[in-house]
Amino acid sequence: MRSVAPVSILLVFLSGPAGCAARKEPLHEFQFLAFGTLIELTLWGVDRDLAERAYQAVESDFARMHTEWHPWQPGALVETNRQLAAGKPFLVPHSMIPLIENSQRLSLASQGLFNPAIGRLVELWGFHSDDLPAKPPDPEAITALIAQRPAMTDLDLDGQRLHATNPAVQLDFSAYAKGYAVDRAIDRFRELGVTNAIVNAGGDLRAIGHRGGRPWRIGIRHPRGSGVLASVEIEDDESVSTSGDYERFFMYNGRRYHHIMDPRTGYPATGSVAVTVLYREAATADAASTALFVAGSDLFEAVARDLGVDRAMLIDSAGKIYLTPSMRARVRFEIDVAGGIPMGPSP
Ligand code: ADP
Ligand code: MG
Secondary structure: OOOOOOOOOOEEEOOOOOOOOOOOOOEEEEEEEEOOEEEEEEEEOOOHHHHHHHHHHHHHHHHHHHHHOOOOOOOHHHHHHHHHHHOOOEEOOHHHHHHHHHHHHHHHHOOOOOOOOEHHHHHHOOOOOOOOOOOOOOHHHHHHHHHOOOOHHHEEEEOOEEEEOOOOOEOOOOOOHHHHHHHHHHHHHHHHOOOOEEEEEOOEEEEEOOEOOEOEEEEEEOOOOOOEEEEEEEOOEEEEEEEEOOOOEEEEOOEEEEOOEEOOOOEEOOOEEEEEEEEOOHHHHHHHHHHHHHHHHHHHHHHHHHHOOOEEEEEEOOOOEEEOHHHHOOEEEOOOOOOOOOOOOOO
């Protein structure tokens, strides 16, 4: 969750068959910034007034959630972390409760590979800043933090009362909150009577309904280029989430250090370049794409199964593509991927 923007958009909305763009159709598009990324709303089949009202409502919801859950700017999460560090039970702000409960479940189901309790580690690496770090932290500091094993199971939540049994826990919901916010935006659309729409928050997207009787078509970015690697068609209500090592990274001594941490080692996860997950809710898709990125090709299938995710794709650092059977049936590659995809010279 960054406050700077814009960053490159991961999932691109592809227009329909040639010639369609020219035809006049009730399509409305809006863009604004939140969670450090460009949020794109696409609405089909409503009049301008309703589209405008829905956009205003969703934009203000996003602004509120952005403040509440920001990892380092003042808000409910920063206050929660201050209290957690104090070590005593306290009443947690209401807005934090679904994030804590849901991510406890997802963290457990992913063998702790999705672990929002590692806020201190993310901060130590320098990713709690609008600017990217220049170099990795002191290895001893990493070892010391990892030895304290912060985990979501260290949190006891009883009603609104929260207590950390491990003082090393610092919450960072950046791998989950954007997806959760996308789900809330879809709720808001439905409340207002919008039934055909896409909410795209960088790498997390959910699409409902259709575009004039045709399914929405979503592009998945090539992890080492700006073009489209593959596309999927969404029939009615489904989310697409991608986690990639190209989203936020710095180079040091010729090596890439990105923002997805392996909680077991304390270093950026190695082996994966990008993971895409399809799932009904964007929140689960978001957490799962992060977890599967950390899982890498060896654990990919087992962790997906434990998370209840059956549509997932992983690209490893050699450019090899791994697809679950259900994903294979859904994805259409836009370039030739026989023998894997070229990774180019960038490490
Ligand atoms: P993005 O924010 O680019 O969509 P992710 O959803 O994968 O990417 O979230 C990455 C962010 O989540 C990092 O910037 C960091 O704040 C946090 N994070 C990093 N590693 C983990 C992890 N293993 N589990 C949970 N959160 C993580
Ligand atoms: Mg994620």
